[in-house]
Structures are given as structure tokens and as C-alpha cells.
Amino acid sequence: MSKVKKRVRPTKEQAQELNRRLDAVVEAGHTNNLYCDCELCQALAEQAKLMGYRTYSSIKRPSEKWNRRKQEYERKRQIDFVKVANLAGQGLTYAEISEKMHRSKGYINRIAKEFDIKIFTKKER
Template structure:
């Protein structure tokens, strides 16, 4: 087992340099691109490695595994949303749907918001005496 070097606190100049490079990346508009290999993003990665925030400055391409995994989850969510829409049409509440579909109530509510499915709620309060 290799002992990992303890990260030392960066100097004020190093922190300013990192912030300057981070601002350059934001100005370039590469905020959401995790695997950008442009000159600005590469400089930020090298500065982060120098300060001990990263292990290596080489930006690697993502594997297709994560894309396949995302597609699988999206497909499962679509199938569950169709089942939820059918059950909602029958007038079931989210708790009853979660029991029938063997999913958690929070998952049901999250999908209902994502796919804009209207789930009915049971009326609470006193029952009429007549």
C-alpha cells in the first residue's frame, strides 16, 4: 500500500491562480463539459493537480458504460410512468401505487413530477353522517 502524500494548504497566490483559471473556464462556457480537453480547461486541471485537488491532470474520456446505464434507467422510468398513469386513472393514491408497483412512495412522487402525472388524494376529515 502506497502512502498518499498529505495535501498542504495552498498559498494565497495559488488560490488566486486557481480562481482565475476557474473564471476563465466559466467565461468560456465549459461549465457542464466534464471531459473538455481545450487549453483553458487543461490549464485548470493542471493547476488543480499542482495544488493536490486532483490525482492526474490528464482528462479522460468517459466510458460508454455510464451512457448505457443512464439509458437503462430512463427506460425503466418510462415503463414505470406508464404503469403509474394507468393506476392513477383508476383513482389510486401514491401509497396504493407504491404497494402495487413495489416501489417507494418517494419514487412514485418523483416520477409523477417528472412526467406530470396527476395523482389523486383521498379526502381527509370526518365522514358525513348521512
């Protein structure tokens, strides 16, 4: 069995230093930037590594996989928008559109609201 490295509890001074660096990062406004390489964020990453919260001190760059997935998602939404608009133009209801497209009614509703598509709620006879 392999030994698991036990994390040592940080001292009070180390915890205060980590909180001070975290406050500096928040004041700088870098809370939503996950891959920031400024001095404040790097210092926070090094302090977290020193205390055992991270296994590496440098902030890694994201892979291109996430950008590609986001582009594929946007492309699929645009294709769905065109399909919803065509089916709504034929006078179909939310339920019928969702059944034809094999999507949920909530998803169809979100697309209709986002792109301002008017969909009938009841079938006109």
C-alpha cells in the same frame, strides 16, 4: 508501512496563478462541462497537478457505464409511467398504487406530476 506523499503547500504566486486560470475557465462558461479538453481547462488541470491537487494532468473521458445507467433509469421510469397510468385508470389511490408497484408514494407522485396523470386521493364507493 508505505510512506504517504505529503502535499507541499503552494506558494502565493502558484495560488494566484491557479485562481487566474480558474477565473478564465469560469468566464469561458465551462463550469458545467466536466470533460472539457479546451486550452483553458487543460491549463487549469496542469496547474492543479503542479500544485498537488490532482494526480494526473489530462482530463479523462467518462466511461460508457454512466450513459448505460442513465438509459436504464429512463427505461425503468417509462415502464413505471405505464404501470401508474394503468393503475390510476382503475381508480386506485396513491397508497394503493405504491403498494402494488413496491415504490414510495413520493415517487408515484413525481411520476404523476411529470406525465400529467390524474390519481384519485380517496376511494370512490
